[in-house]
Amino acid sequence: MAEVPAIELKNITKTFGETIANKDICLEVRRGEILSILGENGSGKTTLMNMISGIYYPDHGQIFIDGKEVEIKSPKDAYDYKIGMIHQHFKLVDIFTATENIVLGLEDEGRYNLKKSAAKVKEIADLYGFVLDPNKKIYDMSVSEKQTVEIIKVLYRGADILILDEPTAVLTPQETQRLFAVLRRMKEDGKSIIIITHKLNEVMEISDRVSVLRKGEYIGTVSTSETDESALTEMMVGKKIELNIDRSEPHDTADRLIVAGLNCTNRENVKVLDNVSFTAKSGEILGIAGIAGSGQRELLEAIAGLQRLDGGSIIYNNPKTEMQEDLRNKTPIQIRELGVRLSFVPEDRLGMGLVGNMDLTDNMMLRSYRKGKSAFVERGKPKALAEQIVEELEVVTPSVSTPVRKLSGGNVQKVLVGREIASSPTVLMAAYPVRGLDINSSYLIYNLLNQQKEKGVAVIFVGEDLDVLIALCDRIVVLSSGKVTGIVDARKTTKEEVGLLMTKTFEEGGKD
Amino acid sequence: MTMLVQFIQRAVMQGVPLLFGSTGEILTEKSGHLNLGIPGIMYVGAISGVIGSFFYEEKVGAANINPFLAVIIPLLTSMLGSLIMGLIYCFLTVSLRANQNVTGLALTTFGVGFGNFFGGSLIKISGSSMPAITLSATSKCFKTTLPFANSLGVIGKLLFSYSFLAYVAIVVALIAGYILNHTRTGLHLRAVGENPATADAAGINVNRYKYVTTCIGSVIAGLGGLYYVMDYASGIWSNGGFGDRGWLAVAIVIFAIWRPNIAILASILFGGLFIIYNYVSIPGMGIEAQELFKMLPYLVTLIVLIITSMREKRESQPPQSLGLSYFREDR
Numbered sequence: 058m059a060e061v062p063a064i065e066l067k068n069i070t071k072t073f074g075e076t077i078a079n080k081d082i083c084l085e086v087r088r089g090e091i092l093s094i095l096g097e098n099g100s101g102k103t104t105l106m107n108m109i110s111g112i113y114y115p116d117h118g119q120i121f122i123d124g125k126e127v128e129i130k131s132p133k134d135a136y137d138y139k140i141g142m143i144h145q146h147f148k149l150v151d152i153f154t155a156t157e158n159i160v161l162g163l164e165d166e167g168r169y170n171l172k173k174s175a176a177k178v179k180e181i182a183d184l185y186g187f188v189l190d191p192n193k194k195i196y197d198m199s200v201s202e203k204q205t206v207e208i209i210k211v212l213y214r215g216a217d218i219l220i221l222d223e224p225t226a227v228l229t230p231q232e233t234q235r236l237f238a239v240l241r242r243m244k245e246d247g248k249s250i251i252i253i254t255h256k257l258n259e260v261m262e263i264s265d266r267v268s269v270l271r272k273g274e275y276i277g278t279v280s281t282s283e284t285d286e287s288a289l290t291e292m293m294v295g296k297k298i299e300l301n302i303d304r305s306e307p308h309d310t311a312d313r314l315i316v317a318g319l320n321c322t323n324r325e326n327v328k329v330l331d332n333v334s335f336t337a338k339s340g341e342i343l344g345i346a347g348i349a350g351s352g353q354r355e356l357l358e359a360i361a362g363l364q365r366l367d368g369g370s371i372i373y374n375n376p377k378t379e380m381q382e383d384l385r386n387k388t389p390i391q392i393r394e395l396g397v398r399l400s401f402v403p404e405d406r407l408g409m410g411l412v413g414n415m416d417l418t419d420n421m422m423l424r425s426y427r428k429g430k431s432a433f434v435e436r437g438k439p440k441a442l443a444e445q446i447v448e449e450l451e452v453v454t455p456s457v458s459t460p461v462r463k464l465s466g467g468n469v470q471k472v473l474v475g476r477e478i479a480s481s482p483t484v485l486m487a488a489y490p491v492r493g494l495d496i497n498s499s500y501l502i503y504n505l506l507n508q509q510k511e512k513g514v515a516v517i518f519v520g521e522d523l524d525v526l527i528a529l530c531d532r533i534v535v536l537s538s539g540k541v542t543g544i545v546d547a548r549k550t551t552k553e554e555v556g557l558l559m560t561k562t563f564e565e566g567g568k569d
Numbered sequence: 570m571t572m573l574v575q576f577i578q579r580a581v582m583q584g585v586p587l588l589f590g591s592t593g594e595i596l597t598e599k600s601g602h603l604n605l606g607i608p609g610i611m612y613v614g615a616i617s618g619v620i621g622s623f624f625y626e627e628k629v630g631a632a633n634i635n636p637f638l639a640v641i642i643p644l645l646t647s648m649l650g651s652l653i654m655g656l657i658y659c660f661l662t663v664s665l666r667a668n669q670n671v672t673g674l675a676l677t678t679f680g681v682g683f684g685n686f687f688g689g690s691l692i693k694i695s696g697s698s699m700p701a702i703t704l705s706a707t708s709k710c711f712k713t714t715l716p717f718a719n720s721l722g723v724i725g726k727l728l729f730s731y732s733f734l735a736y737v738a739i740v741v742a743l744i745a746g747y748i749l750n751h752t753r754t755g756l757h758l759r760a761v762g763e764n765p766a767t768a769d770a771a772g773i774n775v776n777r778y779k780y781v782t783t784c785i786g787s788v789i790a791g792l793g794g795l796y797y798v799m800d801y802a803s804g805i806w807s808n809g810g811f812g813d814r815g816w817l818a819v820a821i822v823i824f825a826i827w828r829p830n831i832a833i834l835a836s837i838l839f840g841g842l843f844i845i846y847n848y849v850s851i852p853g854m855g856i857e858a859q860e861l862f863k864m865l866p867y868l869v870t871l872i873v874l875i876i877t878s879m880r881e882k883r884e885s886q887p888p889q890s891l892g893l894s895y896f897r898e899d900r
Contacts, residue, residue, distance in 0.1 A: 132770055133772045150759070151883065153760070153763075160753075162757065162771025163753075196883050
């Protein structure tokens with residue numbers, strides 16, 4: 058093809074410390090086309106786009122714009138090359154109007170005249186079919202209006218190449234359709250659009266070509282018209298990797314936690330859990346798979362008593378008393394007082410799990426400070442427990458009086474998991490317990506979870522690596538946009554099946 | 570009637586230092602910095618002016634001072650003193666990202682100590698028998714009023730009887746209000762105070778805005794100290810005379826919901842409330858009850874704070890990242 062691509066990347070590599078975020082990535086975007094970048098979480102999509110928009114600087118590789126090699130060192134450079142990125146987290150000043158946010162930072166516009174700028178904003182909005190009141194304050198806007206402001210901000214600065222990072226993640230289906238209509242109009246106008254997404258149906262619907270990344274590597278680019286969802290899934294998840302995690306057959310299983318019809322809306326009024334139902338059995342590991350932000354966090358926090366629900370029930374079968382308790386909308390202390398032995402290894406280890414500035418012993422005490430009758434806390438047992446965890450889990454630490462934030466990620470996780478297991482739970486929930494851990498530490502955590510399972514604990518494991526989920530769990534619940542899209546037997550399923558369920562979306566009024 | 574006119578006049582004179590202080594603090598807070606060092610900075614502004622004028626009077630003799638130099642020298646030394654205070658505050662809170670509350674309080678303690686130390690030294694040098702420095706000649710130059718003020722009756726007394734610094738205070742407040750709300754610089758400044766990460770992404774030099782506004786704010790606040798000593802106190806410096814006015818200026822910022830235009834009226838109101846105990850006489854009211862009247866400004870601030878919080882109007886809230894340090898890499 059003789060046409061010069063609007064933007065071309067050659068052998069882009071970016072590393073953060075030890076981890077390789079992007080490795081030798083080559084990519085090209087033509088004028089007047091929509092390119093989707095598809096990949097699982099952590100496949101390096103956002104990192105790559107951040108290098109085009111000037112937030113990161115690549116370690117190696119070249120970027121060409123209209124055939125000329127360029128260096129993009131800052132977001133301002135990117136604007137000068139007419140590249141604009143719409144980030145997932147909006148960068149807007151709440152108490153400003155749309156226009157004020159759009160002209161923010163522009164120095165070379167002549168006299169400061171908000172009326173004139175507002176007229177120009179309106180003009181751009183009308184040209185592409187956006188609906189936006191230029192004088193509306195951001196705090197009065199819905200998420201989709203805020204997104205519109207971000208897009209117009211980029212267009213106002215004359216961008217020809219637009220990058221949208223998961224633009225539909227926060228939108229309703231109708232809003233998504235409206236956005237797509239606008240994107241098509243921009244495409245007809247000759248603009249190049251890059252969309253980062255992991256929703257396959259949207260990829261098929263909107264894009265001309267798809268580039269797939271997997272674990273930081275470039276897998277390939279295909280024309281949308283020549284591919285289908287299952288071929289894309291295979292490119293995205295890759296071949297199965299054998300992990301050799303020892304998995305015993307579950308025995309003596311009993312229904313421990315029966316979750317039925319959970320509904321939850323977040324602060325932005327978006328439904329994050331939609332009629333979620335499943336049963337966690339004692340003596341098995343129940344996996345929860347899903348793209349990040351599909352409701353995993355809210356689900357675990359709801360069970361742990363940290364998230365208010367709009368509806369549904371969480372029934373706990375107490376093995377000692379044979380009583381059924383509904384845990385919905387109870388506080389963690391109320392749950393504990395019911396005699397429910399629930400342990401939670403949250404995703405945010407040093408935020409929700411442990412206190413970074415406190416030492417190991419003190420962190421143990423977070424679980425036990427209520428015990429005892431005296432006015433003074435008892436330090437002896439927590440200290441013994443800390444020492445026991447250090448020894449049994451081989452935590453590398455100078456002493457039990459070292460603040461946990463000074464430990465490495467794997468050791469922090471061992472301390473947290475160790476503490477949670479020590480209270481001999483009947484339900485153990487672990488969210489991404491091996492994230493950021495090396496292979497050995499990861500296997501240690503898998504073994505700990507397996508030990509708990511063999512002791513008859515109902516283990517709920519939220520993971521992101523499909524290979525691990527399939528090799529470790531007994532059953533897998535798949536979440537997509539807050540809905541359960543399937544519950545599969547981990548021994549019989551395939552990565553492709555889980556991958557498809559993860560990216561499945563429901564249209565209004567029925568299955569897609 | 571004369572009593573009322575006199576009361577309003579005194580209220581305005583009380584209000585001017587407060588207005589300088591609150592205008593300075595509003596600018597500073599709009600850049601996201603809570604400068605609790607304002608009382609100290611005003612104190613330093615006052616003593617720096619006193620130092621300048623003291624040595625000028627010493628040099629040429631109080632009788633033959635040049636009126637222009639007598640004004641310009643204290644003005645410059647005062648501004649220099651408060652600028653240095655502003656720079657110290659910026660260096661600690663912007664560059665080193667120290668805690669703003671602690672830094673501010675430390676500066677206030679330092680400023681008051683600095684003022685009292687040099688005040689004491691000057692008293693010693695002057696060999697005065699009283700614990701005060703008197704700079705009446707300089708004060709007279711500062712207090713020059715418009716010649717026609719006295720011939721205009723009540724209107725003249727209410728509107729034109731003040732010295733030039735009082736008008737400067739009002740003009741500065743009006744300019745600050747205009748810049749904040751009607752210029753690109755103001756838009757950028759407000760963005761820095763609301764959401765520095767957004768401002769940074771938009772290509773605004775966040776630290777430069779913080780430094781420049783905080784320093785300008787300090788200089789403006791320092792002028793309040795200078796006005797107090799040269800005009801209100803008739804050129805008499807005595808240690809501790811400035812009192813709680815600095816804190817009152819910080820309170821006005823909240824009362825004026827971060828708007829310099831409102832601060833003009835608020836300062837005069839607070840000035841009135843500050844001295845009202847001299848003008849109300851309730852039969853049987855003793856000296857101890859006066860102290861209750863002195864509470865009024867703070868009481869009013871509390872009520873305003875409650876009302877603005879209840880109304881939840883977003884524009885009336887403090888800048889969103891007030892008191893928070895900004896560091897680009899910490900996401």
